[in-house]
Amino acid sequence: MKLKELQTMFLASAYKNSSIDELEKKFTPAGTLSASEAMEVYAEDYEVRMLEALKENYAKVYEYIGAEKFYLLYNDFKETHSSSSYDLERYGDDFPHFIKDHLISAKAPNLHTLAEMDKTFRAVFHAPFIEGLASQQLADANENSIFNFLDTLKAFDAPVPLWKGDYTEETSFFFFRTSVGVNYFPISKTQYTLFSHLLSGRALGEAIELTPEISAEEVQQLFLFFSSNRLIKSLK
């Protein structure tokens, strides 16, 4: 049997955990296993590995819906999503979109947002640690300044508390990369709105005008956060 033919059958059998007689005639199983049981070793290993990868990649989704529902969700996901990358971190890249279209969203409409947050968290986690401008380099900033933020600063405006909370109150927050990992910083809805305007390239004065409900204290707090964590890449 040619290698291609054999590998095609092996994959089909292990991926679907199904017996293929023609394949099982081609090998001698280990120990006292039957041929089908030997293939099950590979099939079950695949199942455990991919479930574990999805669980790690979407840790908050797992925490939110629990092991049983997560397993059911994984079972549906794997039917249409094999792993096409050598990087297990990439498994489930389409999981947020899949959840949005899944029946589970009827009962948990914000679950896909939670999945997006998990995905963003991982992206920040694997990003290189870069320090932006120091406080003194921001001294000249004024209402006409346009801020360019580090890519490792991500804002979330979630309909439910997605990070550290009991999932019952609304919340907005930042993820940002630190030298040792990823940190979380809660912000108000208005701070989130202001940041969105800044992120779109508007000058500070214009962004504040577009966020009339924001207080001077909230603006000050936001910029203290940016400067103390060196999250601004450049300004003009």
Place this chain on the structure above:
Amino acid sequence: MEHLTINSSAEVGVGLRAQHFKDVKNLSIEDTSPVAWFEVTTENILCSKGRGRKVVEDLRQNFPISLHGVSLSIATVENLNYDYLEKLKRLIHEVDPFMVSDHLCWTGTSKNNLHNLLPFPYTFENLEYLANKVSEVQDFLGREIALENLSAYLHFNENEIDESEFLKLLAKKSGCKILLDVNNIYVNSKNQNFNPKAYVDNIPKEAIAEIHLAGFTDMGDYLFDTHSCPVHSDVWQLYKYTLEQKGKIKTLIEWDEDIPKFFDLVEEASKAYSIMEKL
């Protein structure tokens, strides 16, 4: 092409795991004796600039590092994955490992990766096919690689030679080295009913770049290579036999599931060191 330094300094290493990042943060060689080097799983840092990469960058200031991959998939019928190889080449440049290794296996296809180390038939046709691919990899990376024998839960009836002969001939034809996993030899010898010492005897000393040791789990019907427990006493015996036949060889303790405290891992490394020192 950069060549591996074989057996010039037979030392014991351990696999770096995230659970031990805090333990290794401020280590120096004196602190961890007999641990003289660390093995990093290539894929853990290949696409990441996160904490793991930083730990490796810091660790390499004090310790030699080897890169051990699981995704080369050298035996797949598909062409080599140059996206993977480009990243690996860049990583090698950044980490400067003393050794780059992977497994004698395939892991799936570009559309369906099982993320497992899968067996294939040891035929002369496949030997030629693999020798060419290994050479292609080594030419691209500009250095030798080592390939590890794997644990398998079946063996193909169309095998024309046994695994040790296949490895030996592959090393001879391609110039690659062998990463001899003594635990895998033992596990397969029980699962497939062959003499593990004969396997060891058939591997030329000069082809062995490194030895791996790990724990397996007895599943009743078969032995399962779980890397979840201490090295079995029979595997220690086979390791001792291997060193007696081949001399001192760099040895790594692997532990991937139910990972113990770093101190316990060092204890396991001490056992290998002790056997090596008594030669």
